[in-house]
Amino acid sequence: MRESDFVSGFARGLKVIEAFGETRQKLTIAEAAKLTELDRATVRRCLLTLADLGYADYDGKFFVLTPKVLRLGHAYLSATPLPLMIQPYLDQLSEKSGQSASASVLDGTEVVYIARASQKRVMSINLSPGSRLPAYCASMGRVLLAALPETEARSILDRSELKANTPLTKTDPDVLMNELRRVRAEGCAVIDQELELGLCSIAVPIANDRGRVVAAINIGAPAAHVPAAEMVTRYLPLLKETQGALRLVLR
Amino acid sequence: MRESDFVSGFARGLKVIEAFGETRQKLTIAEAAKLTELDRATVRRCLLTLADLGYADYDGKFFVLTPKVLRLGHAYLSATPLPLMIQPYLDQLSEKSGQSASASVLDGTEVVYIARASQKRVMSINLSPGSRLPAYCASMGRVLLAALPETEARSILDRSELKANTPLTKTDPDVLMNELRRVRAEGCAVIDQELELGLCSIAVPIANDRGRVVAAINIGAPAAHVPAAEMVTRYLPLLKETQGALRLVLR
């Protein structure tokens, strides 16, 4: 791609949208300028353009995203075969296990949920498709990182904000790299309350018919119901079964 | 807003992203130019910019959206109070009714799902938050349209593609306007297999503490389990209860 094929004004605008992140419902011009490191006047024009097009509302101080903004990315979930094909398998997996089951892919340093089936909600956060979790402390993140070349996985860990969500969260990069080696060897990852106290999950990678890892699936359960030590014996057979079935149908 | 505050290059780029819609996983340059009615060279530069930034992959012919594109706007679902506040109520509603419960808001001619709780999936499509349905033939769409001034509702119907999804789908604008008047009078809408054969749903509007309608909630059920004639007696009391509880907490 040549430099003259790059539209920098468009790129700046996308950077402004990304400034909202996952936690900011609204932004001021000054906040968005700080987050994007773009000139304040440039950011102001981008935000005003979003408001004019209906992607945001402006009350004279704050820009608030509107439902229209969901048009900008939902095609990935609604039109891409992978989420659509995995969903029925997760429905069955959730039914058989009696717990929630999800699928995700890696995007940068995070896993993005692309499909989910749940019975009762037990997590404090709602992980519908499009939601993100840091890969280093999520079971699906662990298996997706384990499927990468070690230098690439290490690079992602180095770019991650390795914060301790609970006293059980592993945050040392070397410890995490050893853990990824173990995950690769065993073919699954178990997270024992590293993301959130009270929650355990077990995940396996999903490969397509050419052996390339394209997603991960997991089963999540409350630690009170299923201690981490039992996650493997109770759920790994079901996950392996689903893994094998999906391998035959994904290309 | 002054014309000089509008960034037309950014606006064109957003139009190109929207060209993917809800059903197109991939687009060629020519397809995107046709859908957006922009010059082919302009569209090409926008798509190449998306690819360069990682929002799409390019195989030399097709541009395919990547999971990164989900960063564009997910803050609306993950950071906006409305979806987060409604979710626990839908969980309870789903539990009590034994059916799926959802919330949505109006965006253009469609309803966008913003929260969902489900037991078993019975629809052929997966309606996770971010998904869209045409408002004219969805129960939540009916109640949201009914909450608008008649001229505005009529304008939305006129802009809709009023297609018959099933033999039961109402598509005549005058018939639909009468139906909206009935919905307004009764305070709820029941859809009897107009969206998809085998599926019924009942919805009520959700107002905030100032009486302004901000969302709709529904319960959906298989027609085989709950005939449309019974939807009101079985589920309207539960919906009204949730409606009242939400009114107290939404501002």
Added chain:
DNA sequence: CGACAATGTGCGTTATACGAACAAATATCA
């Protein structure tokens, strides 16, 4: 009321990027 922060605005400047036209590549069809 003054200090400080945030926002609005003007405008000189130039880099951005548009789009038309032509070339090259790919797809389709007989």
Added chain:
DNA sequence: TGATATTTGTTCGTATAACGCACATTGTCG
């Protein structure tokens, strides 16, 4: 396989889009 149609790549002249700096205005806080 060649002809034709369609799509994509590329050049480049040109206009203007839009950048960003500086100053003015407004809002907030103590």
